Amino acid sequence: MQYRTIIVEDDPMVAQLNRVYVEKDPRFQVVDRFGDGRSALYWLENHQADLALLDVYMPRFSGLELLRELRGRAIPIEVIMITAASDTGTVDALLHLGVNDYLVKPFTLERFQQALDKFCAHREAMAAAGGSMSQSEVDRLLSNPQTAGVLPKGYLKRTLELVRACLREAETSLSSEAVAARTGLSAVTARRYVNYLTECGEVVSTVDYDTGGRPSRLYSLPKGDT
Known part of the structure; x- marks a missing residue:
């Protein structure tokens, strides 16, 4: 379809x-x-x-x-x-x-693709629910359609769990490059996944200006989730 x-x-x-x-x-x-x-x-x-x-x-x-x-x-x-x-x-x-x-x-192509993925995730979640939805399903849909149980095209659950575990085990905020180094993923893949988790509200991103050069974006779990 x-x-x-x-x-x-x-x-x-x-x-x-x-x-x-x-x-x-x-x-x-x-x-x-x-x-x-x-x-x-x-x-x-x-x-x-x-x-x-x-x-x-x-x-x-x-x-x-x-x-x-x-x-x-x-x-x-x-x-x-x-x-x-x-x-x-x-x-x-x-x-x-x-x-x-x-x-x-x-806007970037990546952000455009996220919008398409969000649309598809919403449609698929509604179709999977059939004629009715439980309270938990409604809550997930309202909080973020992308977390309603359907991963966007191009994302793998095992890779997402790998990135989540990396951030969970980290004692400090990490750059996407640091996530790549710790997980063995490519820098591009690590950046895609941490940005996706940020979009979903699972991860908090901040900018580190004290790098002596170009500012670096850092990622971490919200306080209390580690």
């Missing part, structure tokens, strides 16, 4: 970049692209899609206006915001309308 995806973005170059990023993931299929919110609304009144990648600032009909219309008309589609809009009023309004994730331009 592929998730039917539309892109709503007035900048053709940004829209194409979003399309390239989405199509790197075989779980998704881009079915159409729109340069303004009203055109997307007309299309969604007669077609079905699972996910919209939505900008805020567009002519004729903004992303915020489109999302309000979608919710008001109960059109069933999930939304990932991809926008330069970062003022608190806009962010708060969009979060209240139930967006699945919010990416502020410019």
Whole structure:
């Protein structure tokens, strides 16, 4: 199964970049692209899609206006915001309308992939639950869809447990390079996993500026979890 995806973005170059990023993931299929919110609304009144990648600032009909219309008309589609809009009023309004994730331009491919993984984890958790969910399942879903029992594509449970154990046994905060050295993982892999755990709220990250050079990001378990 592929998730039917539309892109709503007035900048053709940004829209194409979003399309390239989405199509790197075989779980998704881009079915159409729109340069303004009203055109997307007309299309969604007669077609079905699972996910919209939505900008805020567009002519004729903004992303915020489109999302309000979608919710008001109960059109069933999930939304990932991809926008330069970062003022608190806009962010708060969009979060209240139930967006699945919010990416502020410019963003990295890794962060974009995390948004796709989060969407898939939410869909898979709901499907696995069937017609009803226990309180614990609801709690996990509300705290973070990525911890609802489904790991994102490209992550292995045994590697995640290895990184968790490394941080649990460490007496001080560790850089991703230090995690790599202690676990035998590559630096890139260690960084991906500690960042994932940070996204899930399992790990706290801080920046060490006292390195004598480039600042280093350090990772540790929250106090009381060691």
